[in-house]
Amino acid sequence: MAGGGNDKFSVLLPTYNERENLPLVVWLLARTFRDSGTDFEIIIIDDGSPDGTQEIAEQLEKIYGSDKILLRPRARKLGLGTAYIHGMKHATGNFIVIMDADLSHHPKFIPEFIRKQKEGNFDIVSGTRYKGNGGVYGWDLKRKLISRGANFLTQVLLRPGASDLTGSFRLYRKEVLEKLMEKCVSKGYVFQMEMIVRARQLGYTIGEVPISFVDRVYGESKLGGNEIVSFLKGLLTLFATT
Amino acid sequence: MTKLGQWLCGLLLLGSAWAALAGLRLPAPLRQALLPLPVYLLVAFGCFSLATVGFRLATFNDCEEAAAELREHIRAARADLARRGLRC
Incomplete structure (x- = not known):
């Protein structure tokens, strides 16, 4: 068994209109953790979704128990960074897993994250689409080109020592994530990037696990011109300031 | 130092090495390669x-x-x- 010993893992799931996906991802998480005999809790931070995500979350709390599913909703959309801070305040685990709730990140990788963490006693384990068996599903050539191009540019400019900077499937020691949240100011894709850059600055160690990223099965995937411009701005800001 | 600073330092170093060499009286073929x-x-x-x-x-x-x-x-x-x- 890949059991976590005395470790407890708190999964932070920020949601906005994930009524379809949330029960599925919770089910997969619960099964994964139970199969590997690992102590866990899932903290759902719903930002006032109009589609009734919160109502589904309440049903899940009844099914799985309020020790496993913690609901910490907020009144309106307040962004990812503050969602993590908000969720972390209620986390009782010594490790935090952050992931998307839209099924693009499969919980089956979490045991591999845990194994990797133990193997190198890492502070952070980051999922990577760009190494080994990692990859994506559901991206056309243009999307892949933008992704590869942006990743190359980032590697050249920042030399971050991690291959996937914009991914958001990661495992953190709780105190490390707390420390990083104090330092990080960016939003969106850049936020994930800044976390890794600051982590390196603070001397934290980072392990990597290849993951497959399956683009949203339900709902719209978002990558527009605005995202690209704000990504470039963020990249240049980090380049000039860190 | 910021990453931008590191880049500028690197470029400055390379640039001044190049400029110094270009200022020397090198044999013509070398010079043609250098410029x-x-x-x-x-x-x-x-x-x-x-x-x-x-x-x-x-x-x-x-x-x-x-x-x-x-x-x-x-x-x-x-x-x-x-x-x-x-x-x-």
Whole structure:
């Protein structure tokens, strides 16, 4: 068994209109953790979704128990960074897993994250689409080109020592994530990037696990011109300031 | 030092080495090779970048099995959740 010993893992799931996906991802998480005999809790931070995500979350709390599913909703959309801070305040685990709730990140990788963490006693384990068996599903050539191009540019400019900077499937020691949240100011894709850059600055160690990223099965995937411009701005800001 | 600072330092170092060499009285063939060197380096870096991105683009894994497996897992999850009384 890949059991976590005395470790407890708190999964932070920020949601906005994930009524379809949330029960599925919770089910997969619960099964994964139970199969590997690992102590866990899932903290759902719903930002006032109009589609009734919160109502589904309440049903899940009844099914799985309020020790496993913690609901910490907020009144309106307040962004990812503050969602993590908000969720972390209620986390009782010594490790935090952050992931998307839209099924693009499969919980089956979490045991591999845990194994990797133990193997190198890492502070952070980051999922990577760009190494080994990692990859994506559901991206056309243009999307892949933008992704590869942006990743190359980032590697050249920042030399971050991690291959996937914009991914958001990661495992953190709780105190490390707390420390990083104090330092990080960016939003969106850049936020994930800044976390890794600051982590390196603070001397934290980072392990990597290849993951497959399956683009949203339900709902719209978002990558527009605005995202690209704000990504470039963020990249240049980090380049000039860190 | 910031990454921008490191880049500027590196470029300054290379640039001044080049300028110093260009100022010497070198034999003509050497000089001819030296003068366009910055342009060569730039072009070489451009080619390297294109080749790297092109190669990685071509070898980007398409995770067909992962998507199929996920669809399978979704079916199982739906059935089990319905059994446990989840109303969607």
